[in-house]
Amino acid sequence: MGDSGLASEVNEHQRLQLQFQLFQESLPKVDETIYRMLLNEAVPLAISVEKSLTHHKEDATGQLEAELDSKLALESQQGDASHKLLKDYLAADQDQQTRIKTRLENIGFQLGQKLSQLLIFSNNPNLSFKDMDLLSVMKFVCRDVWKQVFGKQIDNLKTNHRGTFYLLDYNYKPIEPFTLEEDLSDQEQKLIEPFLHVPCGMIRGVLASLGFEKEGQVTCQATLVDPPDSKQAGAGTFTKSVSFNVQVLVGR
Amino acid sequence: MAIQTILVINKSGGLVYQRDFIKTGAKLSSNEYLILAGTLQGVVAIASQVTPKALQISAKTGSKTANEPSQLIPYVGSLGAPAQNLSDMGSFMGQDFFNESFPSWNQSGLKHVTTDQLSMFLYQTLTGLKFVAISTQSTTNAMAVSIAENLLRKAYCLYADYVMKNPFHDPEMPIKCELFDTHLAELVGQL
Amino acid sequence: MSANSASISASSAGPKKSLKTFGDDIWKNKTAKINAELFTLTYGSIVSQLCTDFERDFKKVNSQLYAMGYNIGVRLIEDFLARTALPRCDSLAQTSEVISKCAFKIFLNVTPQVGNWSNNKDAFSLFLDENPLSDFVELPMDAAKELWYSNILCGVLRGALEMVQMDCDVWFVNDVLRGGQSTEMRVKLNRIMKDEIPAGED
Numbered sequence: 168m169g170d171s172g173l174a175s176e177v178n179e180h181q182r183l184q185l186q187f188q189l190f191q192e193s194l195p196k197v198d199e200t201i202y203r204m205l206l207n208e209a210v211p212l213a214i215s216v217e218k219s220l221t222h223h224k225e226d227a228t229g230q231l232e233a234e235l236d237s238k239l240a241l242e243s244q245q246g247d248a249s250h251k252l253l254k255d256y257l258a259a260d261q262d263q264q265t266r267i268k269t270r271l272e273n274i275g276f277q278l279g280q281k282l283s284q285l286l287i288f289s290n291n292p293n294l295s296f297k298d299m300d301l302l303s304v305m306k307f308v309c310r311d312v313w314k315q316v317f318g319k320q321i322d323n324l325k326t327n328h329r330g331t332f333y334l335l336d337y338n339y340k341p342i343e344p345f346t347l348e349e350d351l352s353d354q355e356q357k358l359i360e361p362f363l364h365v366p367c368g369m370i371r372g373v374l375a376s377l378g379f380e381k382e383g384q385v386t387c388q389a390t391l392v393d394p395p396d397s398k399q400a401g402a403g404t405f406t407k408s409v410s411f412n413v414q415v416l417v418g419r
Numbered sequence: 420m421a422i423q424t425i426l427v428i429n430k431s432g433g434l435v436y437q438r439d440f441i442k443t444g445a446k447l448s449s450n451e452y453l454i455l456a457g458t459l460q461g462v463v464a465i466a467s468q469v470t471p472k473a474l475q476i477s478a479k480t481g482s483k484t485a486n487e488p489s490q491l492i493p494y495v496g497s498l499g500a501p502a503q504n505l506s507d508m509g510s511f512m513g514q515d516f517f518n519e520s521f522p523s524w525n526q527s528g529l530k531h532v533t534t535d536q537l538s539m540f541l542y543q544t545l546t547g548l549k550f551v552a553i554s555t556q557s558t559t560n561a562m563a564v565s566i567a568e569n570l571l572r573k574a575y576c577l578y579a580d581y582v583m584k585n586p587f588h589d590p591e592m593p594i595k596c597e598l599f600d601t602h603l604a605e606l607v608g609q610l
Numbered sequence: 611m612s613a614n615s616a617s618i619s620a621s622s623a624g625p626k627k628s629l630k631t632f633g634d635d636i637w638k639n640k641t642a643k644i645n646a647e648l649f650t651l652t653y654g655s656i657v658s659q660l661c662t663d664f665e666r667d668f669k670k671v672n673s674q675l676y677a678m679g680y681n682i683g684v685r686l687i688e689d690f691l692a693r694t695a696l697p698r699c700d701s702l703a704q705t706s707e708v709i710s711k712c713a714f715k716i717f718l719n720v721t722p723q724v725g726n727w728s729n730n731k732d733a734f735s736l737f738l739d740e741n742p743l744s745d746f747v748e749l750p751m752d753a754a755k756e757l758w759y760s761n762i763l764c765g766v767l768r769g770a771l772e773m774v775q776m777d778c779d780v781w782f783v784n785d786v787l788r789g790g791q792s793t794e795m796r797v798k799l800n801r802i803m804k805d806e807i808p809a810g811e812d
Contacts, residue, residue, distance in 0.1 A: 196643035197742050198717040200510045200584075200689055202652070204682050207586050209656055212678045216663050219670070246677030248684075250589045270659060277655035285647055315648060344584040346596045358587070430808065464809035510642045511693075517640070521695035528810015545691050545698060546773045547808040572695065579692035583685040 183292035190289065199318075207341055210361045211252035213270040217263050218247075218255065256361065257354055264361075271361055272368035279312070279372020286311050301415060304377050305332050312373055317341070334370075334411040337394045341365075342407050356391065363389035363409060370413060379415055386414045421555045422607045423537070425574060426452070429590060430547030432460030436594040440607050441555065459551065463528035463541065470527045491520040495569040509580040509602075516576040523568065531564055533557055540564065542571035550574050570606065577602045629707050633715035636693055641716060646742045653743050657759060668756035675758070679765020687770040690716070698774070698811060702799050703727075705776070706734045709767070709797075718742050726794070733798035735783070741793055749787050758782040763795060775803040 247255070256267065291311060309321035313336070323335040342362055367387040374385050394408040427436035434456035439446070447455065494517065523530070525543040532539040538558050542550040550571040581599040582588055588596065657675065664670040690713055699705040706724045715721050720742065726735035743760045764780040771778045777800045784790035
């Protein structure tokens with residue numbers, strides 16, 4: 168009797184899963200390519216914003232010049248090409264780089280906040296908010312948030328059960344098309360950094376919307392790491408494994 | 420048909436990609452490949468200019484007004500259809516990148532060169548990119564030309580999917596993109 | 611929508627299939643898809659960050675969005691051409707149909723209405739009844755006066771058309787987000803860059 172009870176529970180769970188999947192599939196869709204492009208293009212955009220802001224500060228003395236400038240800017244709206252903007256990032260000073268990264272992190276943060284609402288309202292059977300502790304929130308990030316945005320789940324979640332988490336993605340999708348040398352030079356490593364600030368912000372945003380919202384309560388840092396040997400498929404290619412280190416201060 | 424080399428030439432005639440698939444084949448120096456790219460760029464233009472006026476006019480009044488491109492390249496199904504593995508299709512869905520005959524964007528330019536030892540095929544896109552395949556087989560067979568056009572359009576699909584999605588890529592610079600490399604090698608390997 | 615009555619249909623349907631069937635087919639069978647709402651939210655986060663960065667100077671936000679779109683458009687066109695292999699359009703009417711029934715369909719799964727042709731047929735409008743960029747978006751009062759929320763689309767079209775040697779201006783003339791009757795994008799062909807058309811096409 169106990170067995171059949173379990174079986175029907177499993178079936179019920181499967182039914183809900185299937186229902187959820189069908190529901191997800193029935194939602195309006197757009198092409199994946201443009202989404203990937205939009206997300207990655209946020210990085211050159213953030214650099215371009217920084218350039219335009221600092222440029223204007225320098226010009227603040229000459230009002231006329233600034234006016235002329237904005238007129239010219241309107242006429243040639245195209246701006247710089249993305250690959251050029253990315254190179255400009257390397258030339259930018261520390262403060263500028265920090266502002267660019269903060270900007271991207273803010274975009275991610277806002278996205279994360281809205282995303283958890285989107286996922287919660289969609290009747291996901293994997294979510295129960297009765298006893299949503301920190302660990303289940305992190306599992307929600309690894310499973311549902313990642314699946315929704317990157318089409319795959321986080322590959323490995325590690326925790327010390329005291330607020331430190333490592334989320335390992337062995338193939339972080341947005342940087343998949345990037346090609347860099349295997350031995351990442353400092354410069355190249357630097358070029359990848361801003362792309363990782365969007366998901367960092369996103370993780371913080373999701374956590375904030377689920378109750379971990381105090382200023383400075385959550386920090387998140389991403390680093391490129393070597394994947395475990397079993398996952399190291401193509402040798403001679405640079406690793407696309409990313410480790411997200413999330414620190415949450417939990418009040419007792 | 421064994422593909423010896425694939426080249427990609429950008430719209431200003433610069434060689435941006437060159438890869439040999441047969442190690443034993445005759446090797447050109449990188450400088451020679453650059454010259455080849457520039458030469459092809461010029462020859463395509465000249466070829467379209469030497470098209471007799473009469474043919475140009477008849478092509479215009481004949482097929483163009485009906486808005487039916489004069490020739491459709493038949494879809495060659497069996498060619499390099501990626502084996503089951505859907506993840507290999509990148510952002511493309513289904514069994515193959517496309518499955519219909521398609522018009523050539525290159526109507527009067529050079530498309531096919533053949534010597535006793537080899538053939539060279541050219542596929543030109545609307546944006547001015549040229550994809551070139553050099554085959555170790557001498558052929559004037561229409562089927563071979565169709566196969567080559569299909570192959571090169573697929574190379575274009577790979578280019579769009581991988582090279583264009585690398586934000587570091589500069590269109591004036593050589594293509595450095597490992598996903599493009601591996602998928603192109605697979606495509607050629609399946610031939 | 612009154613403007614629709616002005617729409618002319620491109621009588622030349624292109625390949626054997628109609629452009630509509632062609633676009634629908636590629637959308638349905640050939641493209642990987644993601645949730646439209648995710649796309650909306652992501653774009654919303656980007657726009658909102660821009661508004662903060664430029665301290666609600668919406669003109670600057672508009673031009674950043676445009677520039678961002680341009681950078682996407684010049685690359686996205688290759689994806690579009692590789693997928694469709696559509697022949698060069700021989701009239702702007704045909705271009706408008708390709709943009710609406712194929713490009714918008716394949717990438718955004720919407721089909722804007724084409725209309726409001728200029729007298730000399732060098733400009734037309736796209737009416738977006740649905741716009742996945744701005745679903746459920748409401749603009750604050752100050753933004754509703756100056757922000758063209760979906761301005762990225764203008765940049766994308768401008769960039770993509772330039773790559774196929776069409777020098778066009780693209781801009782929004784109306785947006786339901788700003789209280790307009792419709793969301794209307796204007797495309798004006800300045801000239802075809804004949805010198806840059808790849809040799810061998812004609």
